[in-house]
Amino acid sequence: MIVSLFLGDEDGLRLCSQFRTQEETRHVPILLVLEEENLPQLAKGLDLGVTDYLIKPIDSNELRARSRTQIRRRRYHDMLREMLQQSVSLAYTDGLTGVYNRRYMNAHLDRKIMEIAESAKPVSVMLFDIDKFKDVNDTHGHAAGDAILKSLSLRVADSIRDFDLLARYGGEEFVVIMPDTASVIAITIAERVRRRVAEEKFQTVELGDPLEVTISIGVATTTDPMEIADSLLARADAALYQAKRSGRNRVVAAQPLTQAEREPVIAQIVSNNDQSKVS
Numbered sequence: 437m438i439v440s441l442f443l444g445d446e447d448g449l450r451l452c453s454q455f456r457t458q459e460e461t462r463h464v465p466i467l468l469v470l471e472e473e474n475l476p477q478l479a480k481g482l483d484l485g486v487t488d489y490l491i492k493p494i495d496s497n498e499l500r501a502r503s504r505t506q507i508r509r510r511r512y513h514d515m516l517r518e519m520l521q522q523s524v525s526l527a528y529t530d531g532l533t534g535v536y537n538r539r540y541m542n543a544h545l546d547r548k549i550m551e552i553a554e555s556a557k558p559v560s561v562m563l564f565d566i567d568k569f570k571d572v573n574d575t576h577g578h579a580a581g582d583a584i585l586k587s588l589s590l591r592v593a594d595s596i597r598d599f600d601l602l603a604r605y606g607g608e609e610f611v612v613i614m615p616d617t618a619s620v621i622a623i624t625i626a627e628r629v630r631r632r633v634a635e636e637k638f639q640t641v642e643l644g645d646p647l648e649v650t651i652s653i654g655v656a657t658t659t660d661p662m663e664i665a666d667s668l669l670a671r672a673d674a675a676l677y678q679a680k681r682s683g684r685n686r687v688v689a690a691q692p693l694t695q696a697e698r699e700p701v702i703a704q705i706v707s708n709n710d711q712s713k714v715s
Contacts, residue, residue, distance in 0.1 A: 560622035
């Protein structure tokens with residue numbers, strides 16, 4: 437943007453200040469045009485975010501050169517910002533499917549379980565994987581398997597709620613974290629996801645013909661802020677295993693954690709806290 441210091445009844449510096457406070461124009465280069473006797477006001481303009489200036493009378497070649505320099509610099513900064521965003525994104529998303537990765541999921545689940553102490557609301561997790569996925573890879577190839585994982589992620593994301601979190605747990609396994617969700621609601625959502633996957637065949641370029649895909653789901657719920665994430669996931673995994681043994685393409689809910697099972701978990705947490713204080 438090229439802004440004159442004097443704009444009739446308006447103040448050019450005030451306009452530059454407004455540009456810098458608005459999200460759409462915050463990073464746009466500003467070229468300030470002023471008279472030589474107004475150079476003392478240039479320092480204020482630079483403080484406000486003016487990136488370059490021209491003194492009248494304006495030479496067209498100088499204007500063109502300075503404008504090109506600012507545009508190149510802006511493009512370079514945009515490229516650096518995009519590279520940084522991509523690097524940050526890679527730290528917490530799965531490269532194949534684009535959903536959250538296991539590292540981010542674990543941290544998110546830890547936070548949600550700790551929030552139970554204040555909210556007194558349950559947290560549920562859904563752990564599922566693709567039935568007989570090895571057969572898909574062996575028959576159609578790994579490229580087809582990857583394409584199914586991508587399509588599955590999109591289909592599941594469309595079937596869960598906005599505040600639920602979908603993450604790839606590893607291989608063909610996925611986790612959905614459902615905060616403020618009781619067991620009966622979690623089972624309902626899991627059944628909806630299961631039907632959404634099973635009712636429509638998967639069609640990708642790599643597959644050729646449409647392929648029927650099903651998933652088995654284990655659901656676990658906790659109301660205990662002392663239960664650790666690994667324990668909750670282990671119960672969901674046990675329920676998933678039960679779903680597999682029962683014939684696949686079904687939802688199985690885990691039993692609540694018993695008092696006998698809770699005591700070793702609590703003891704471990706207390707021990708870890710004591711060790712942390714000593715260190």
